Structure formats: structure tokens, C-alpha cells
Amino acid sequence: MDFSKLLKIITKLLIMIMLISILSYILARISTSVYTMLSYYEYSSPRVVEALSKYYGFGVSPLQGALIYLGDLFSGNMGISIFYDMPVSNIVFDALMKSLLIILPSTVLSTFLVFILVIYTIKYIGTRLDRVVDYLFISLMAIPEVLLAIIFFLYLPSSILSMIALLALYQATFIYVFMRRNMVHILSESLDLVEYYLSLGFKGKEIARELIRMSLPLFYTSIAYSISTVIPVLVFVETVFNYSGIGYMMFTALENSDYPLASGCFLILAIIAILSNMIADLISSRYDWRQDI
Template sequence: MRRAVLSYLVTLWAVLTLNFLLPRLMPGDPLAALLDPSSSDYVFDPEVRAALASYYGLDRPLPEQYVRYLWGAFRGDLGHSIRLNRPVADLIAAHLPWTLLLVGTALLLSSALALLGGTEAAWRRGSRADRVLVATNILLANVPVYFTGMLLILLFGARLRWLPMAGGRTPFARYPSAFAAVLDIGRHLLLPALTLTLAMLGAKFLLLRNTMVTLLGEDFMLVARAKGLPEGRLKWGHAFRNAVLPFVAHLAAHAGMAVTGAVFIETLFDYPGMGRLIFESVTARDYPVIQGVFLVVSVVVLTANLAADLLNARLDPRTSERAGQ
């Protein structure tokens, strides 16, 4: 437990440092648009341009900027957006719930489908159903997420017109009830969530299926069969129970993959989440927003890793014993 928490803190410090350095290593400058005479945002007064650079701390030495950044992150002060002139914390608070809704929905759906489908495919290994499921999930694991998203948009949005093609909810809508609001948000969520679910399903399915196929030949399964246990207990009580341990251990990595996929999906569907905010901020070289967004995303992923480690130790006490040796 202590080692996991210490590793979490060290990794968090490393992430904070990289989060500070990477935007500054990018080509361009966050005030480039304000200093470019051909830009519509050009500031003509040189004193105002200098005051802007001083206000955002970009005229200070890099070590001083780093110390100010760490102190601000420790206090929860993520600064102000250069592009939008709004507190970064407010921007994140407005976008983070949408990403959590999208990623959480996709993680739950893909995990449930992978657990059920992977277990059945492994139990019926070599059958036609197994071969079809394996081929389908290999295809899903290798298809680019934006290609899947475009197909779903063309089919369900443009062709059939069953679902909205963009946005998180209907613009300027007035809902007569909370249920109507949930229904509208759910309809806008379906296509992005389905795209992310399909993008993650293949790897999850193959992991569980292959782990369970390996376990079916283990000695404890042969002994359980020799005892005459019913098929349901063999499948779910012995094989599935042991195959799910590596699946839980990889959930944190899947969460990181989901956040990465959300950047493309939210941009494709114009979904108002963190991915869309990242894309727009990187394009504008908005250092405070880039730092704040990546910091929050990193903390979410690291927390998911820590939770997965603790859950895995709870499900499999052997991991705690090995860590203590």
C-alpha cells in the first residue's frame, strides 16, 4: 500500500514537470497571434504586448516559471486562459463532466461486452462462434477510431437520421423536465460512446479470451472437472474468476487509452469535453489551458492506476505478498 502511494506521488511529480516543459518545447508561442500584424487579434500597442507577456509570466526565466507553476498547481490555481481570458479551472469544470460521462459510459459498456463475450468465446474455443468473435474483435482493435466514428455518423446521422451528428445537447433547448434533458443528452452521447466502446472492445475481449483459454488447461480446472462440478460453476466460479484478475489490472491502461481516444472522438463529434478543449488549446498554444487540462487528465489516469492496483491486490492477495517481499 505504502509503495503504491509513494510510486503514485513520484509519478505525479514527474507528470507535473513534463506537463510544464512539453508545451514550452512546442514550436510557436501563445502570444504569437497577438504579435502577428496579419492576425485579427494583433495588439498594436507595444506596451500592452509587454504587459500581456508579463501578466502571463512568459517574460520570466524558465526556473521561475516552473516554481510559480508548481506553487499554483499545489494551491489549485491553474491560471487564466490566454486565448479565452477565463480561469482555467472554470473551463475544466465546464468540460470535465462531459468527458467523464463519455469515457465512463464507454468503459462500462466495453468491459461488460468483453467480459461476457470473451468468456463465452473461450469456453467454446475452436467453434464457429469463437472464430467469428475473434476475427471481429481483431478488426475492431485495428480500425482507426476516427474511421469508425465517420462510418457511424454517415449511417446513423446522415443516412438514417436516427441520432444527432454533433454536440452534447440540442442548442438553446428548453427542457420541460429533467427526464427530457437526460433523454436529449443521452441521444447526443450514443454515437461518441458507441465509437469509443468499439475502439476499446477488441483489446479487452482478446485479453480476457486468451487469458481464459490458458486457464482452462490448468491443473485446478482439471481437478474441478474431475469433481463433477456443473458447467456454470466451472465457467464462472473457477475460470472466469481467475481470468478477470489480469483484466482488472489492465483497466487503468484502458482508462488512459479511453482518454486518448476521447480527444479524437470529441473533436470529430464536436463533443464539449476535455478532448475538444485540448485540441483547441494546442492549436492556439494556450499554455495555461494545456497545462491545466493535461494535469487533470494525468491525475485522473494515475488515480485510476492506483485504484486498479488496490483493487487487484484485494482480489488477488498474492500480489500484496509479492510486493511485500
């Protein structure tokens, strides 16, 4: 990838973050409930009220307030939590580190599991056993995330390993369903190629290996999408397991009407979702010459 494409991707990322930040500011500015909440919230101290009034620019014009808000935000200042009376950046980044302790292992585990299943799909696609596995994953996908979290909480030890297993199952379900639907399409398009390989004397394993190589960009994309889709699930999983990750902090912020903390959690989660999709584009452009970012 040349420097111009990389610069284009970074520019798109910064623009998206800027738009999300401006939206967060506008929602706080046009909502009179935010300032009213600061004035009457039982946990608010005069210091918090003064700091957040300055942070959101309630005493200046909207344009000046927006510039101050963006300057503070890009310098790492996300305001002060009304409920915790602490800098939001400290709370959010500490919670993010805890969430990454379950997201990263679950992604590795689900990737390994689905890769094995993709090999199985290519070899046995269309058979009865293949249909049973497909129906099983579709059924798992239909189960509400909060119900699945409660089942794991009730029947497995309340530990970080249980949360990793739950997220891995959710991600594997999404990746497998996504990959299988597209693998059927790839196989239908590659029938002539398969016949050509057979005429050259290629064996089944060699043909399957080639088809897997062709589907790698799609596989990487599905993994990135799974990270994006698993982010909302964190709210249910961490809340049910009482794990103080960023999903739990988002729930706590909404429950206590802590807008600065909710806004900080939302911004970080949105950046993760954007980054995961950007990484998918980068990897696809590396392995798939048809991908043009």
C-alpha cells in the first residue's frame, strides 16, 4: 500500500471521529436537561458543575464552545463523570483495558474455531451434517444476547473465562454464518475453476486449500465485522457478570444519567468500530487486488 492510500484512510478516520465528537457536543448543548441535571443532580459538587459547564461551553457561544470542546477532547480531556466525580478519560481507558482482556482472547478463539469450520464447510458442504451445523449456528444467532449471557452466568463459573467463552461463541456464530453464506457463493462461481484443477490432477485437499486462499480477504473482513458487532454485546455480558469493563460503565452511566461518562464510552466504542473496519480494508487491500480503498 502506498503512502497516499494510507493517508486517505487516516483522513477518513479523523473525519469520522470529528463528526461523532461534534454530534456528542450538539446533543449536550441543545439538551437543556444536561445543564439542569448538573444543577440538581444529588452527586454533583460545585466543582463538577463548574468544570462541566466550562467543558460544554454553556457560558459562551455555540461556536466557541465547540472549539473548546474539540480542543479538550483531542488533548485527552473527556470531562468529569457526574456520578464518580472523576475524569472520564481515567474511567474509560481503565475500563477499556479490562474489556480488551476478554475481547482479544475471544477473537483469537473464535477465529481458530471458524477457520476449522470453514475447512469443514468446503469439504462437506451440502451434506446432512453440514446442514445440521448451519441450523445450529443460525439458532444460536437468534438467541437474544442478554439471555445467552444469563445462561452462561447461571451455569458456568462467574469468571473472566466464562465471558471469553461467551464472546467467542457469539463472534464465531456471526463469522460462521457470514462466511458460509459467502462460501456458497464463492463455490458456485468457482465451479469452472474446480473442474480445471481436477483436469490438472489436483487432489481435493489442494483444491480446498486454493479455495481457502481465495476466501481469506472475506475471512479477515468477517473477523473485523465480528469485533464491531460484539461491542454492543459487551453491555449485556459485563453487566450480567458485574465486570467493570467499558460496557458495564456505559450501562452505569445511562442508569445514573451521567452524560459525560456515557458520551466518553460511546466515543471510544465508536472509534473501535471504525478502526476494526479500517483494518479490514487494509488487510483486504493487501490480499485482494480487487479491493480499492
